[in-house]
Amino acid sequence: MRNRTVEGFLEDLATRAPAAGGGAAAALHAAHGAALVALAARLGAGEGPDEVAATVRRRADELRGSALELVDAADPVRVVTLVGQVLALAETLRPVARRAVLGDVAAAAEVLRAAAGTARVRIEAALPGVTDAAERADLLEVADHVDDLVLRAAKVTAAVREQLVR
Numbered sequence: 261m262r263n264r265t266v267e268g269f270l271e272d273l274a275t276r277a278p279a280a281g282g283g284a285a286a287a288l289h290a291a292h293g294a295a296l297v298a299l300a301a302r303l304g305a306g307e308g309p310d311e312v313a314a315t316v317r318r319r320a321d322e323l324r325g326s327a328l329e330l331v332d333a334a335d336p337v338r339v340v341t342l343v344g345q346v347l348a349l350a351e352t353l354r355p356v357a358r359r360a361v362l363g364d365v366a367a368a369a370e371v372l373r374a375a376a377g378t379a380r381v382r383i384e385a386a387l388p389g390v391t392d393a394a395e396r397a398d399l400l401e402v403a404d405h406v407d408d409l410v411l412r413a414a415k416v417t418a419a420v421r422e423q424l425v426r
Contacts, residue, residue, distance in 0.1 A: 269331075283334030283382045289375035290339050291327035294320045294346045296368035300361040301353055312356055316349045323349075336379035336386075337402050343376045343409055350416050362420045369416035376413070380406040 264272075273285065301317035304310060323346050330338055347369065354365050383403045390396045 281334065281382075282378050282385075283336050283339070284331045286336060286339045286375045286378035286382060287327050287330035287334065289371045289378065290342050290346060291324050291331070293343070293350075293368045293372035293375060294324035294327055296364045296371070297346055297349050297353060298324060300357055300364040300368070301349075303358060303361045312352065316353045320346065320349050334382075336382035337399070339379040340376055340383075340402050340406060340409070343372050343379070344405075347372050347409060347412055347416070351412065354416055354419060359423070362423055366417045366420035369413040369420075373410050373413035376406045376409040 269284075269288070273281070298317050298320035301313045301320060304313050323342055327339070327342055327346075330342065350365055350368050350372070354362070357365055380403045383399050387396060387399060390399060
């Protein structure tokens with residue numbers, strides 16, 4: 261994905277290109293969320309120590325790279341894990357972010373919610389082909405965890421909206 265254009269990726273997604281599909285889209289959503297968190301952190305913290313913003317920025321940049329690698333791997337389990345990590349950064353940054361970047365924090369939460377939901381559907385779509393009971397249980401546990409991620413993302417967005425209307 262790193263060397264492809266957005267237009268090229270979307271073209272592949274719209275056609276029958278191998279490796280393009282919901283898993284790739286979920287990973288790209290996760291990368292998008294990490295990029296938005298990094299952007300908000302780069303613009304600094306408004307009410308907290310700059311170290312918080314610097315730590316969030318560094319980790320968000322790392323996770324963006326990891327998510328981009330997953331676009332080609334289309335591994336929905338790893339996407340769900342990564343979404344949780346990026347969402348934790350958004351939760352850390354939101355209370356101290358400058359008002360000017362709160363919209364970016366909420367946008368990150370929303371694309372992370374999409375990433376998690378899409379990854380869950382990819383996991384559920386694969387379940388009929390999983391015959392190993394332990395592997396199936398592990399996949400179901402990951403899929404169940406998405407409800408928590410979706411709720412957390414919604415809480416970030418709601419908190420941002422509340423901050424903006426004050």
